[in-house]
Amino acid sequence: MDQFHDRQHVRLRSRVLGTYLHADHDGERVSLSRRRDSLNAAWVVHIHQRGDGPYLLLHSAAYGRYLGTTFKPAALGHHGCRTEQRDYNDEPDLMAVMWKASEAGFDNVVLLRNVAGRYLRANGRYLPWNTGVTVDNIGNISAMMYWTVEDIPDREGPPGLPGPIHTPSPGYHSLMLWRNPVVSRLIRFMLSDPHGPIYTQHCWTTLRFRGRSVFHLRDELARRIAFVLDERQSFDLVMCVRAGRRGRLTPLVVDLPSSGYGETLWIVVFMSGTPAYNALRHPDVDAE
Incomplete structure (x- = not known):
């Protein structure tokens, strides 16, 4: 957990693929993307203190929703179960978004394990169009579970907003x-x-x-x-x-x-x- 500090902004890059953990534009899915200069690839660290030690929560710097696990089977060609962007309300939500980070034996490289014992993993090592991010059991440990933590510095003041999008009149x-x-x-x-x-x-x-x-x-x-x-x-x-x-x-x-x-x-x-x-x-x- 030493790589993470409360309210820090980070990117998580797959050590194998070089792609980044990405909060998709639908506000629900999580995938891999090669874009690093995007708020969708930025995550905010939220350290949650409990009696059994601190836990890591990550919420999107784009939409505010938290990186969470599900028990929904992953799409064809992916391993384990899907991850999603989730709201954080009460205890059931908390269990889905709680993570522990452990060192993987390389500089700034971690394994992220959910409280249910499943590890965050990238997909698409041999089929690059499989860009989903999933969680899988420890019995299927893989280098695809290695994530490099990149710190993102703060900027002075908020960025400018994107230009207006035309919305058609109802009818x-x-x-x-x-x-x-x-x-x-x-x-x-x-x-x-x-x-x-x-x-x-x-x-x-x-x-x-x-x-x-x-x-x-x-x-x-x-x-x-x-x-x-x-x-x-x-x-x-x-x-x-x-x-x-x-x-x-x-x-x-x-x-x-x-x-x-x-x-x-x-x-x-x-x-x-x-x-x-x-x-x-x-x-x-x-x-x-």
Whole structure:
């Protein structure tokens, strides 16, 4: 566990394949990718303290969801069971996202074992199109379970948001012409206290948001907050997503996941110039 420190940003690279653990754009699957300069390949360390020692949790720097195990059989050509991006709510969720890291005998190379005793492994050694990431039993120990830990330094301030995505107006013809159905989800958001969020039952505001554009979502939340605060001057803000009641906040600076019709996103808004805003950490994925 010495390679991991709480709130650190890391990449996990397959020692055999050279590809990176990647949070897929649907916000659900986990795969391997050759891209290292992407928030989807960045993970935030969450050290969870228990009586039997510290455990490692990893949540995506893109979507905030946690690397977790399942008992779903892996796809054809893969070993073991699937991994997924999961929310972290209560004890059943916790067991799926708890890991122990042990040294593999090489510099900065680890084995990651879930509390159920299964090891995180890459796939596609001989069939490179098999890019799924799975968990497998110790009886099937393999070099494909070796992961190199790469530290990602922090950058100064949040990165710029991607440009707006056009969302067609509702209607039969627009949906027929649009390549994919437009995702619609509930957004529940709150404005953080200057020193950090204080969660209460009645602090959340709900809206229905269509599309995936983080640019448009930020503008919509800024408009609503300015109205509530009667703020007539421009201001800056950062949106942070919370994946489950016990999930840690993650700055949301990429477009929303491509799946999740009807899914609720919980977002805490931090105003610029506040101590809570200044304490946010952003990985510099472009650093060498």
